[in-house]
Amino acid sequence: MTFTPYPSDPALDLVLEREVDVPPELVWKAWTTPDLLKQWFTPKPYETPQCEIDLRPGGGFRTVMRSPEGNEFDNVGCYLEVVPNEKLSWTSVLGPDYRPITADPDELQLTAVIELQPNGKGGTRYRAVAIHRDVAHCKRHEEMGFEQGWGIALDQLIEVVKGS
């Protein structure tokens, strides 16, 4: 299959692109293995005490995030595309088996796509796209610190992968 990057829209989507020095297979493993994901998914001192992954299109993706104060945030989503070592996408507006989710319309909803390509030097060209319904949601996510947050999480991922 030829790689086609997600056609992101600068007004609606946020993109993190970076070359990392671990191969696509290990980045994939970190994204799809609950025991690994729990170690890197939320920038410290936030934690991810729970993670459930049903790795198939239509399968559920659940994470629980915990703040330093002990508040927990339960996030449920549904995988849309699962192409091993290449592409993983999911959305927060559907739950397991594509069931629409009852969501607070003010809450941040998104579809996320993670794209991995070998960089020819043993590493990975990593691209993460956060896809929003409108400009306001995109802006809000940017102000919440998308770039820093997803960047720190990626740093943590690399650290976990190298240590595992």
Next chain:
Amino acid sequence: MTFTPYPSDPALDLVLEREVDVPPELVWKAWTTPDLLKQWFTPKPYETPQCEIDLRPGGGFRTVMRSPEGNEFDNVGCYLEVVPNEKLSWTSVLGPDYRPITADPDELQLTAVIELQPNGKGGTRYRAVAIHRDVAHCKRHEEMGFEQGWGIALDQLIEVVKGS
């Protein structure tokens, strides 16, 4: 691929199951060809003057429904699963390229799955599942006349296919 029916939940989902005397290939064609779909998709005297189909997971599915009084209703969705002659699913909570849709939370949102299997007599075992976020939405869709509406549309589909 072995056929696995959608795991519907009687409290949340509405199901139309029927054997029809046209083969899966023709039912598929009627669901995926805009010029055919426009002829059967809405129970008369409602009409479907417009239909756009981008037949791939992540592709857009748009229909415009017109009431006898001339009011038009624009419906946008996104295909989730496209397995020729076997399974077609889409959701109204995502638009093209899996982008979340800004929807009125009171509006009826659903994921739909159409499943087709040869019935061994030249026809099709047809199963349509409407998947809702909660009991209230399911009940409302039932009261709106799901069974009759989707049943009449299927009758119209068969008529169109036989005449084409």
